[in-house]
Every structure is written in structure tokens, then in C-alpha cells.
Amino acid sequence: MLPGGCSLLCLIPLLLNASFGFKLCPTDCFCYESSSLVDCQARGLARVPPSIPHSTWMLDLVGNRLTEVRSRSFVGLWSLRILLMSNNSIQTLQPQAFSSLHFLERLDLSFNRLRWLPQDFSQTLSSLQQLRLDHNLLLHLDSASLADFESLRKLDLSSNRIRVIDVRAFSSLSLLSHLNLERNRLNVLRDGLLSRQQSLERLLLGHNNISVIETEALAPLRSLTLLGLQGNQLERVRFKTFLKLQTTTTHLLLSSNPWICDCELQRVFSKIQHVRRLRVYDYGDIVCHAPPLQAGSSLASLDSQLCVAETASVLVITITVLLAVIGALVKAEHNRKNNQASSDTESEKDEK
Ligand SMILES: *[C@@H]1O[C@H](CO)[C@@H](O)[C@H](O)[C@H]1NC(C)=O
Ligand SMILES: *[C@@H]1O[C@H](CO)[C@@H](O)[C@H](O)[C@H]1NC(C)=O
Numbered sequence: 001m002l003p004g005g006c007s008l009l010c011l012i013p014l015l016l017n018a019s020f021g022f023k024l025c026p027t028d029c030f031c032y033e034s035s036s037l038v039d040c041q042a043r044g045l046a047r048v049p050p051s052i053p054h055s056t057w058m059l060d061l062v063g064n065r066l067t068e069v070r071s072r073s074f075v076g077l078w079s080l081r082i083l084l085m086s087n088n089s090i091q092t093l094q095p096q097a098f099s100s101l102h103f104l105e106r107l108d109l110s111f112n113r114l115r116w117l118p119q120d121f122s123q124t125l126s127s128l129q130q131l132r133l134d135h136n137l138l139l140h141l142d143s144a145s146l147a148d149f150e151s152l153r154k155l156d157l158s159s160n161r162i163r164v165i166d167v168r169a170f171s172s173l174s175l176l177s178h179l180n181l182e183r184n185r186l187n188v189l190r191d192g193l194l195s196r197q198q199s200l201e202r203l204l205l206g207h208n209n210i211s212v213i214e215t216e217a218l219a220p221l222r223s224l225t226l227l228g229l230q231g232n233q234l235e236r237v238r239f240k241t242f243l244k245l246q247t248t249t250t251h252l253l254l255s256s257n258p259w260i261c262d263c264e265l266q267r268v269f270s271k272i273q274h275v276r277r278l279r280v281y282d283y284g285d286i287v288c289h290a291p292p293l294q295a296g297s298s299l300a301s302l303d304s305q306l307c308v309a310e311t312a313s314v315l316v317i318t319i320t321v322l323l324a325v326i327g328a329l330v331k332a333e334h335n336r337k338n339n340q341a342s343s344d345t346e347s348e349k350d351e352k
Contacts (some may be wrong), residue, residue, distance in 0.1 A: 038058070040060060046065045046066065048061065056079060063088070066088040078102070083107050095120055098124050107132070115139055122148035140162060140164040150172055152175065153175055157180060167192045179204070205232070210233060215240055221246075226250070234254070234258070242275075248277060250279070258290070259299065270304075
């Protein structure tokens with residue numbers, strides 16, 4: 001028995017190859033022996049072709065008509081490092097679709113029609129470093145399907161329909177450096193979701209529907225250089241949320257959100273600007289959505305105006321209080337004098 005439960009059936013091509021010096025290559029594909037590259041790009045293939053040479057290092061199936069990847073489609077391809085399947089119509093990955101691919105480093109499934117990932121998706125792919133799943137129809141990420149991607153560095157999930165991510169979904173991805181979740185439907189960035197991502201350098205969350213970033217959500221990130229939050233539904237943020245980023249330098253992208261420009265927001269941004277390691281890269285493009293008086297103005301152009309009204313009202317209150325106190329003092333003094341005057345007249349009367 002070969003590893004992965006390979007039966008006699010998958011030995012036949014090997015035997016043929018060895019005994020007759022017969023070179024395998026799928027019909028319709030082009031095999032570059034010197035580079036161990038099998039090119040099946042845009043051949044109108046409806047399924048993964050059989051007879052792929054076992055020494056294949058890179059298999060290109062881009063732009064075909066695949067609708068599913070069946071179980072054990074790549075069985076025996078122990079040498080495969082790069083598998084490209086973008087721009088097909090793949091809707092289903094059957095269980096064990098990627099069995100045998102223990103050494104695969106790059107998998108491209110972008111531009112397909114995947115709505116969900118099977119529970120065992122990552123199971124045999126423990127060497128995978130780059131995974132593209134962008135431009136699919138994914139709705140959510142559960143805790144299991146990414147669980148064995150222990151070597152993963154780059155994960156592209158952009159342009160899907162992801163609304164919910166289980167808080168443990170990324171908990172095995174401790175080497176992840178690039179995570180792209182742009183153009184999905186996320187509402188909240190939850191505490192704990194990124195708790196294992198100490199190596200994360202680029203976190204792209206632009207063009208979602210995020211209105212809430214929980215206070216501890218960014219706290220575990222130690223290596224972040226870019227945080228993209230542009231094009232979301234942020235109206236306000238807390239300074240504390242960003243202060244928790246213990247990094248050397250992090251660029252923040254925060255434009256195209258419906259910011260409510262009040263004194264509080266101005267203070268938050270001014271405090272962020274004063275933290276050396278944080279840079280709001282697109283500060284000049286941060287435009288107020290509300291209140292009506294400020295709508296359409298850039299936050300930068302309002303300078304410190306937003307807190308002027310607040311300062312003024314503090315002044316008015318202070319002056320009012322002061323005046324009241326002075327008034328009370330004057331009145332007390334007046335009363336004292338009156339009392340003194342009346343007691344004087346009384347004592348004069350007594351003398352008479
Ligand atoms: C997908 O493949 C088709 C046909 O092979 C091609 O016309 C189209 O440009 C490709 N699209 C992308 C996004 O690669
Ligand atoms: C976007 O978020 C808001 C709450 O901030 C919610 O009411 C709305 O339904 C969300 N839209 C989508 C498309 O998820």
C-alpha cells in the first residue's frame with residue numbers, strides 16, 4: 001500500500017512509465033518535461049484530466065470548464081508544488097479532493113463559484129503557503145476548514161460574500177503574513193479572531209460593512225504594517241482600539257467611511273497622529289458624513305474647530321458659575337453691610 005491509500009490502479013501509469021519509457025501526458029495538454037510543467041490552460045476541460053505525470057511540479061488548469069474537484073483527483077502527484085485552477089466554474093470540492101498533495105505550496109482557486117469550503121479542505125495541505133480563494137461566492141468561514149494550514153503565509157479571500165467568520169477560523173494560521181478580506185460583507189471585527197496572527201503584516205478589510213471594531217481585536221498583532229479599513233461603515237472609533245497595536249509602524253487606511261465629525265472624533269484622530277508608530281495614510285481623504293453642517297468637509301480642513309464649540313460651551317458654563325458665585329458674594333457682602341448698618345442705628349437708638 002502506498003501512502004494515501006493508493007491502490008494497484010495508480011501504480012499502473014508508474015509501471016508503464018518505468019518499463020516502456022513511455023512518457024505520459026494528458027491529451028489536450030502540453031507537458032514540458034524539463035520544467036515538470038503541465039499546461040492545460042483554456043482547453044475546455046470539464047474534469048481534471050487523467051495521466052498527469054507523477055513528476056509534475058506545476059499543473060496549470062486555468063480557464064477551463066471544471067465545475068467540481070472530485071475526490072482523489074490528484075492522487076499520486078507527490079511532487080506537485082503549484083496547482084492553478086482559477087477561472088473555472090468550480091462549485092464543489094469533494095472530500096479528499098486534494099489528497100496526496102502534501103507538498104503543495106501554492107493553490108489558486110480564484111474566479112470560481114465556491115459557496116463553502118469542505119471541513120477537510122486543509123487536511124492534506126499542510127505545506128501550503130499561498131492560497132487564493134478570491135472572486136468566489138463564499139458566505140462564511142467555519143472553525144474547521146482552514147484548521148490545518150499551518151504553513152500558510154498568504155491568504156486571499158477578497159471579493160466573496162463572507163458575512164460571518166468563526167472566531168477560531170484562523171487559529172492555526174500562526175505564520176500568516178498577508179490576509180486579504182476586502183470586498184466582503186463583514187459587519188464586525190471581533191475580539192479573538194486574530195489572536196494567533198502575531199506575524200500578520202498586511203490586513204486588508206476595505207470595502208466591507210464594518211461598523212464595529214471590538215476593543216481587543218487588534219491587540220494581538222505585533223508585525224502589522226498596513227491595516228486597510230477604507231470603505232466601511234465606521235462612524236466613530238475609539239483611540240484605545242488602535243493604541244493596542246504594539247507594532248513598530250502601522251499605516252492605517254480609514255477614508256470612505258461615514259464619519260460623524262464631532263469633537264470626540266477629532267480628538268481620537270489627533271491622539272492617533274501623536275502616536276509615533278501609527279500613521280493615518282489617507283488622513284487628507286477623510287471626509288465627514290455628519291453632522292449636516294460638516295458633511296462633505298474633510299476632517300483635516302476642520303482643524304480643531306470641532307472642539308471650539310465644546311470649549312466655548314465650557315467657557316460659558318465657567319463664566320455662568322463664576323458670575324453666580326460673584327453674585328452670591330456681592331449679595332452676602334451687601335446683606336452683611338445692611339445688617340451692620342441696622343445694628344449701628346439700633347445701637348445709636350440705644351445710646352439716646
Ligand atoms: C477566463 O477565461 C476566459 C476563457 O478562457 C477568458 O475569456 C477570460 O478573460 C478569463 N477571465 C479571467 C478573469 O481570467
Ligand atoms: C451593514 O451593517 C448595518 C449595521 O451597521 C446593517 O444594518 C446592514 O444590514 C448591513 N448590511 C449588510 C449588507 O450586511
